[in-house]
Amino acid sequence: MTRARISLVVCLSGSLSVSLLVAALAAATPAAADWNWDLPKYVPPPRVPADNPMSEEKFQLGRRLFYDKRLSGNATLACASCHLQERAFTDGRVVSVGSTGEKTPRNAPSIAYAGWHGTLTWANPALVTLERQMLNPLFGDNPIEMGASDANKQEIVARFGADADYRRWFSAAFPQMKEPISFATIIEAISAFQRGVYSFDSRYDQYLQGKIQFTEAEQRGHDLYFGEKAECHHCHGSVGLDDQFVHARTRQAETPFHNTGLYDIDGKGGYPAPNHGLFDITGEPDDMGKFRAPGLRNIALTAPYMHDGSVATLEEVIDIYSEGGRNVASGPHAGDGRASPLKSGLIVKIDLTPQEKADLLAFLKTLTDERLATAPRFSDPWKTPTAAK
Secondary structure, three states: OOHHHHHHHHHHOOOOOOHHHHHHOOOEOOOOOOOOOOOOOOOOOOOOEOOOOOOHHHHHHHHHHHOOHHHOOOOOOOHHHOOEHHHOOEOOOOOOEOOOOOEOOOOOOOOOOHHHEOOOOOOOOOOOOHHHHOHHHHHOEOOEOOOOOOOOHHHHHHHHHOOHHHHHHHHHHOOOOOOOOOHHHHHHHHHHHHHOOOOOOOHHHHHHOOOOOOOHHHHHHHHHHHOOOOOHHHOOOOOOOOOOEOOOOOOOOOOOOEOOOOOOOOOOOOOOOOOOEOHHHHOOHHHOOEEOOOOOOOHHHOOOEOOOOOEOOHHHHHHHHHHOOOEEOOOOOOEEHHHOOOOOOOOOOOOOOHHHHHHHHHHHHOOOOHHHHHOHHHOOOOOOHHHHO
16 A cells, blocks of 8 residues: 555544534435445545435536526625636635625635535534535625525525526426425535535546656655645645545544634734634634634645635745744734744644745645536536526
8 A cells, every 4th residue: 555545544534523513414315316426435425414315406406506696685696706616616816705795704615525524614613514504605694795685585586486497407306395496495406516516536636546656746745745744634634635524434523623823913822803713603712713724625726825815825825834833024913823822733833945845835736636627517507508408
């Protein structure tokens, strides 16, 4: 077994469990008969809620809804407006802009591989299913994103009910329902689409499958990543290259959050409002600045980086971790995150050389999956009229 495969197997195991989530993550049922996950041997299928099994009809309905601006209150914004396929389903902005022009406080995470995430946002341990998470962008009012509300939700549903094609697509996706068009089925369909947005065809996957060999630089970067100098694998070591990887056979979900020393605005580890991380949910002082470690698949396509989009390039990200945190020299967020008393013990100064930084960057670029970013299966069906049929 190669070193890559050994490290992958090791990182699938773990010891941290969150009892609060065990009950919330309900037991999964097999996918519908017409659904095939088509995964490499080292990727187990994701957990699927028993009350929302996968089907091709539901996936395709969810795809159409994901790209349809009629889903927003004022019919100006689609889910895809903040999750662009060519950017691995991020939007390239520091923070996103909602349907009314209001900015979100955080950078838009990718929806790709979301079926394998233990939690679904930057710092909320309670959002453990795509169906529950969907309520936030749809109905949230601080800030407004999609702009759905009690006042307009019937109008939004009626838009789809008035469309003969959508009536047919909803009936095919939910054949057991007499009246299949509702916000509940909209959410189920989009969640099914998101679970189906994945690809394991990057150079890294081809390497794991024995199809290619890395270049010397890529191999050195790989060894740094999984070695005990850079130690990237402690937070980004699973199949998803994160540390909240769950799947159909997961018994206890690991859902850690980390303070990476990005800020220290008060000498006590403080992060700038409104992004206090897990602290905003728990109120526990030690949770200040703790965020979920995102998966690194397609990381070269998803700039800018961090929860607030404050790091412009992947090179800057590597520099920050090499220094064991970030020193903000001036401005309202000034402070030395490297010295934060709340910083994770995993984040230490490692002084990567210029060559090591270049090698690590070379490896990170092997995580780009062009098939994910270009596949017609995940693309906008409305750009070509016949594609939506």
